[in-house]
Amino acid sequence: LIEAKRSVRKLYTESLIGRGDITEEEAEQLLRDYQERLERVFAETHAAQTSPIPVITADTGAVSDLELPSAQQSDTGSGAPESTAISAETLARIGKAHIEYPEGFTVHAKLKQLLEKREVMSREGGIDWGFGELAAFGSLTMEGVPVRLAGQDSRRGTFVQRHAVFHDRANGDEWTPLANLTEDQAKLWIYDSLLSEYAAMGFEYGYSVERPDALVLWEAQFGDFVNGAQTIIDEFISSAEQKWGQRSSLVLMLPHGYEGQGPDHSSARIERFLQLCAEENMIVANPTTPASHFHLLRRQAYSRPRKPLIIFTPKQLLRLKAAASSVEDFTSGAFRPVIPEHEQLQADAVERVLLVSGRLYYDLLSTR
Incomplete structure (x- = not known):
């Protein structure tokens, strides 16, 4: 029965001819063209496979005179920088870049308000999560560190919090403020990837x-x-x-929180990553403030030996005023694994100490 059934191509071709969409001669020509393409690609592939294949051995003498690309020479050393702060001038420059619109570029009215707000917060504080992250990216490129971000909705951000790349609503032109900070800055790539976590993460790794x-x-x-x-x-x-002794400093940013969109849009499965932690193989973090996120990313860029970093990023905290950071939080210090209580408490009156991270702190704070 199966062998007697005609192919999908034949059935579809007959349907097109029957509807008058194409003629029988056109259908045959399309088939010949496609078969010729397959034959051509097959021949090219066969020719490539018959060329000599280099053999990799443990003997490095054959490549001892070859110099590694500069990009592959910075994987030595140990330790993390004592400070990951930036200057107030650098922070202000990153903010100002968001209002330096290209000539003739049409900015959406709502996004223009966002851009102006970023310029103000870079000088006056109240820095939200989105700009705190962009400050990390921008400052690194100004220091010569390339930054590459990929994800299914990374240019805008799933929760419309990042807006790293803008499009002219009139002509489709593209503008990335962080790519225009200094003349000699490092490259910045931000991609909206295909809908395949396996393929995209594998490539970035x-x-x-x-x-x-x-x-x-x-x-x-x-x-x-x-x-x-x-x-x-x-x-x-x-x-x-x-x-294999293979090192990577890949950062996974995983939005986590039950204020999502229901099943399969709530949990980044923190427990799975904690179960995989052993032998100091990777770092798992759940930052509580935009400044913590900023310092964590900058520390990751410079820490040696390199380790993967898993960050559980927030949802509610992206715009929560109580979670905003000051300019001083960016211009001093480094990532702090533990942030003490903000309020002045009488030590001998404390009966219980709670250790929390992420939005849990703000939930408890609002209840208290």
């Missing part, structure tokens, strides 16, 4: 292995979606250093 000089990040649209790339996490991110 490999890129981070070969580019120790760069800060490479992959972002999930929702943290739950990371399970689409679980093989990459299990076989490479969590274990490649132990198995």
Whole structure:
């Protein structure tokens, strides 16, 4: 029965001819053209496979005179920088870049308000999560560190918080403020990837292995979606250093929180990553303030030996005023694993100490 059934191509061709969309001669010509393309590609592939294939051996003498690209020479050393702060001038420059519109560029009215707000917060404080992150990216490129971010909705941000790339609503022109900070800054790439976590994360992992000089990040649209790339996490991110001595500083940013969009849009499965932690193989973090996120990203760019970093990013905190950071939080210090209580408390009156992270602190604060 199956052998007697005609192919989908034949059935569809007959349908097109029957409707008068194409003639029988046109259908045959299309088939011949496609078969010729297949034959041509087959011949090219065969020719490529018959060329000599280099053999990799443990003997490095054959390549001893070859110099590694500069991008692959910065994978030595140990330790993290004592300070990951930037100057007030650098922060202000990043803010000002958001109001230096290209000539003739039409900015959407609502986005113009956002851009102007970023310029103000870069000088006066009240820095939100989105701009705090952009300050990390921008300052790194100004220091010569390339930054590469990829994800299914990374240019805008799943929760409309990043807006790193803008489009002219009149003609479609593209503008990236962080790509216009200084004349000699490093490259910045921000891509909206295809809807395949496995493919995109796998590529970014490999890129981070070969580019120790760069800060490479992959972002999930929702943290739950990371399970689409679980093989990459299990076989490479969590274990490649132990198995092969292969180091990566890839950053995974996973939106986490039950203020999402229901099932499969709420949990980045923190417990899975904690279960994979062993032998100091990777870093898992749940930042509580925009400044913490900023310092964490900058520390990741400079820390050696390199380790993957898993960040559970917030949803509610993206615009929560109580979570905003001051200019001084960016111009001094470094990432703090523990942030003490803000209020002045009488020590001998304290009966219980709670250790929390992320939005839990603000939930407790509002209740108190």
